[in-house]
Amino acid sequence: MKSIIKISIAAAFISLSVISCAKHETGEASTMEMSKAEMATTDSASVAASQQVEGKKFIKTANIDMEVKNVYDASVAIEKSLVKLGGFVTKSQMKAQTVSERTFNTSDTEATLVRKYQNENTMQVRVPTEFLGDFLNEINQNKLFLNARIINADDVTANIALAKLDAQRQQKNEENINQLKANKDKVELADDNYREANDQKVANINIADQLKYSTVDIYLKEPNVSVAQIPIANTQNYDNQFKSNFGFELKNALVEGFYMIQQIVVFLVSIWPILLIIAGLIYLNKKKFFLNRFSKEQKS
Structure with missing residues (x-):
């Protein structure tokens, strides 16, 4: 037991x-x-990029700010991923931000421009909304450092419902207008209702496009400063070739002096009547002076 x-x-x-x-x-x-x-x-990307809620419609946008090793290579990789997913680029502005530059003379005729710069690219792309999360994950593979990532999912369900109600209202207005007698007021009402219906159709097209394609703004920047060495001409010595030449300038001065004398003579000849009048006045003045002097001597 x-x-x-x-x-x-x-x-x-x-x-x-x-x-x-x-x-x-x-x-x-x-x-x-x-x-x-x-x-x-x-x-993975935020749930806001890929979320689907029954009975809800979302317009999704994203804003990415990140640093990459090479802006050009990262931009090409992003564009390839975008094309693969059925998206397209609406803006791509790549530029080099100059940090500093300095010129070093290497010979009498040659010099080197040393420029320090940072590459950056501002992009705006449209990607099918169903692939937004995949696209953001593809972008994430190119980053060295992510400065910011903002994903917005705006609920436009009520806007779509309101657009349908407005379409019904405009249809009802059209029926009511058709029942009116033909006059100036009827034409104006019909025109206003038709214009409002067209505006609503354009708004519906825009909403449908924004639902189908998400807008992504991307800013890429290189964290390190790149250096470019650009061969240029030695402008300092080149300018020295055309500086003052004493013999040439002395010759020019003599020629210009001769021309100046000619201009003075021509000017004096052109005003000979004035000179003649002045000479006559001087002569008369002197003659009067001598007569007065002679009369005083006679009296004494």
């Missing part, structure tokens, strides 16, 4: 040990699965 009890106790102890080990292994497996799920969530 005692041996049976001992055997039962031992069996119970072994069973408890096995259950405990099984629970421990199950807990570790669950922890590993949760870690993998968290990593997948961290590496």
Whole structure:
């Protein structure tokens, strides 16, 4: 009897040990699965980029600001991913922001322009909304550092419902207008209603386009400063070739002096009547002076 009890106790102890080990292994497996799920969530795009809610319509936009190793290579990779997903580029403005530049003369005729710059690119793309999350993940592969990522999902369900109600109202207005007598007021009412209907159709087309394609603004920048060495002409020595030449300038001065004398003579000849009048006045003045002087001597 005692041996049976001992055997039962031992069996119970072994069973408890096995259950405990099984629970421990199950807990570790669950922890590993949760870690993998968290990593997948961290590496993937925000749920706002791929969420779908029954009965809801979202216009999705995104704004990405990140630093990449090479702006040109990253831009090409993004464009290839975009084309693969059925999207297109609406704007791409790549430019080099000059940090500093300096010219070093290397010979009498040659020099080198050393320019430090940073490349950057501002892009705006349209991607099918169903692939927005995939596209953002593709962009993420090119980053060195993500400065900012903003994803917006605007609920436009009510706007769409309101557009349908407006279309029904405009249809009803058209029916009511058709029942009016033909006059100037009827024409104006019909024209206003037709214009409003056209505006609503254009708004519906825009909303449909924004629902189908998401707009993504992307700003890429290189964190490091690049250096370019550009061969140029040595302008300093080149300009020195055309500086002052004493013999040439002396010759020009003599020629210009001769021309100046000619101009003075021509000017004096052109005003000979004035000179003649002045000479006559001087002559008369002197003659009067001498007559007065002679008369005073006679009196004395």
